[in-house]
Amino acid sequence: FIGDITNALIHHVYQAPSVLHLDIEPHALNEWDTDKNNVSNQYLDLIDQVHAEFLAHNSPLSLRMDIPRWYDKHNISRDGITKP
Numbered sequence: 001f002i003g004d005i006t007n008a009l010i011h012h013v014y015q016a017p018s019v020l021h022l023d024i025e026p027h028a029l030n031e032w033d034t035d036k037n038n039v040s041n042q043y044l045d046l047i048d049q050v051h052a053e054f055l056a057h058n059s060p061l062s063l064r065m066d067i068p069r070w071y072d073k074h075n076i077s078r079d080g081i082t083k084p
Contacts, residue, residue: 002046002049002053006020006050006053006054006057007057017061018060018061018062019061019062019063020054020061020063020064021066022047022050022064022065022066023066024043024046024066025068026040026042026043027068040074040076040078041078044076047065050063051063071084072084
């Protein structure tokens with residue numbers, strides 16, 4: 001899915017965009033209140049996947065995303081490390 005979107009943006013547009021701007025709001029999911037760590041890790045995995053696709057395709061696009069400034073108020077465990 002991510003590869004399809006990236007491929008479409010890079011190769012199949014009439015006027016090439018210069019930026020891919022993501023505004024993903026995992027905190028809006030019902031699971032955020034009950035399983036914040038899992039939802040946060042899925043969000044980080046998605047960001048990693050998009051970034052990897054950009055690198056794999058040598059994308060000329062800039063990648064931008066909205067991240068609420070209060071995200072650093074929540075500790076998340078990832079790969080055995082817990083931090084905001």
